[in-house]
Amino acid sequence: MNNSKRKIRAARISLxxxxxxxxxxxxxxxxxxxxxxxxxxxDSLLDIFMSSANYFGIRQAEMPPDPKHxxxxxxxxxxxxxxxSVMISLSGLWILFESVRRLxxxxxxxxxxxxxxxxxxxxxxxxxxxxYLKKTxxxxxxxxxxxxxxxxxxxVYTNGALVVGLGLMLWLDIPWxxxxxxxxxxxxVLFEAFRLIRHGLSDFLDEQLPESVRLEIARIIEHxxxxxxxxxxxxxxxxxxxxxxxxxxxxxxHLSVAKAHAIADHLEQRLKQIIPNCDVTIxxxxxxxTDCDDPQRCARATDPAKKGAQFSD
Numbered sequence: 001m002n003n004s005k006r007k008i009r010a011a012r013i014s015l016x017x018x019x020x021x022x023x024x025x026x027x028x029x030x031x032x033x034x035x036x037x038x039x040x041x042x043d044s045l046l047d048i049f050m051s052s053a054n055y056f057g058i059r060q061a062e063m064p065p066d067p068k069h070x071x072x073x074x075x076x077x078x079x080x081x082x083x084x085s086v087m088i089s090l091s092g093l094w095i096l097f098e099s100v101r102r103l104x105x106x107x108x109x110x111x112x113x114x115x116x117x118x119x120x121x122x123x124x125x126x127x128x129x130x131x132y133l134k135k136t137x138x139x140x141x142x143x144x145x146x147x148x149x150x151x152x153x154x155x156v157y158t159n160g161a162l163v164v165g166l167g168l169m170l171w172l173d174i175p176w177x178x179x180x181x182x183x184x185x186x187x188x189v190l191f192e193a194f195r196l197i198r199h200g201l202s203d204f205l206d207e208q209l210p211e212s213v214r215l216e217i218a219r220i221i222e223h224x225x226x227x228x229x230x231x232x233x234x235x236x237x238x239x240x241x242x243x244x245x246x247x248x249x250x251x252x253x254h255l256s257v258a259k260a261h262a263i264a265d266h267l268e269q270r271l272k273q274i275i276p277n278c279d280v281t282i283x284x285x286x287x288x289x290t291d292c293d294d295p296q297r298c299a300r301a302t303d304p305a306k307k308g309a310q311f312s313d
Contacts, residue, residue, distance in 0.1 A: 004062040007145060007241075010136040011055035014148050017129045018047035021122050021155075028118040037118060037162075038098075042091055044122075047151055049087055053080045054144045061144075061240040071279075074240030075204065077144045082200035084147050088193035095186030102179035116166045119159045126155035141241040141277050147196055154192055158185045209236040209243055213275065217245060220271055227251070227263045229287045245271065246281035253286035260284050 025041030057080025065072045130152035137145030165181035208214065214236060221231045234247040249267070251260050264282040272278045 006136055007058050007062065007140050007142050008055070010133055010145055011051065011058050011148070014129065014133060014145075014152075015048065015051040015055055017125065017152075018044055018051045021125060022048055024118055025122065042094060044155070047155075051148060053083045054148050056080070057083075058142065058144055071239060071244070072242060074238075074242040077142065077240030078200055078203040078238075080144045081147045081196065082204060084144075084151070085193050085196035085200055088151070088189060088196065092186045092189035092193055095182055095189060099179040099183035099186055103176060103183070116163050119163045119166070123156055123159040123163065126152040126159065130156060141243075144240070147199070150192060150196065154189065158188065203238045203240075206237040209238060209245075213243070216275065217247075217271065220274060221247070221249070221267065224263070224267055224270075233283075241277050243275060243278045244281075245275075245278060246283070248283045248285050250285045250287055253289075 022041060022044040025037055025044055029038035029041050057076045061073050061075075061077035061080075063073045130149050133145050133149035133152065136142070137149055162181055162185065214234065217234065217236070218231075221228070229250040229252065231250065232248050235245075237244050249264055251263060255263075261284075264284055268280040268282060271280050
């Protein structure tokens, strides 16, 4: 199964899981009156919208380039990530508001055992789906799936904490502990939402790829010193899971157009092999030396040990 199909399949599984957990938590919250369970249900309800946005965003992002979108549709995936971030922020604010209101006016919670059982089941399911989405997101380099994985990972931590809190309420009879724990959950949700927004905006605003990726690109280029003089103006950005790279490659001015093209083409293919989902554009520049009358002088001056070397990696 190719990466495109894997991403779409993972998005569908995420959507189905979020829907099932939401229904279970809402029913339990209505019977128990627990804000902890209700806040978890609201979070899962928003997961439905976010997973839906993921699904349609990934489907659109995987469409091939067209005349109106010559660089592809990768930004749809980034847009889905930003949408998720905004929805998570809204859910966090609602949980904070409701928690403060119940702390002030008080609340009644019953049938805590059922609430604990549902949250415990949700924790296990969320843990399994979070691992699956994280693995698939990394293997397919999908920021949307990794963001979706974070939602379910948040459920693991928050639901686990709420189970402990409801247990303490059951044994110690502390009714205000339910909204207090929800207050902490709301703060944590807002914190994670801020991280997601920052990540999504960095892609949307064409921030450079991580330094580790840029250094790897430079290393691959420099490995071809037997055939080039150097490189400059390396620029990178991301569009969804696609990494866009362009730079200027300086070669000996005596090389034929065919030879210069062969060097650039080989380097482009090598970059695509090592860096997944990489779109490479190379601009060829001639060496600026004015006293060069030997087509091999540039290569020898750069690295004499590689004189006459063939393409290699």
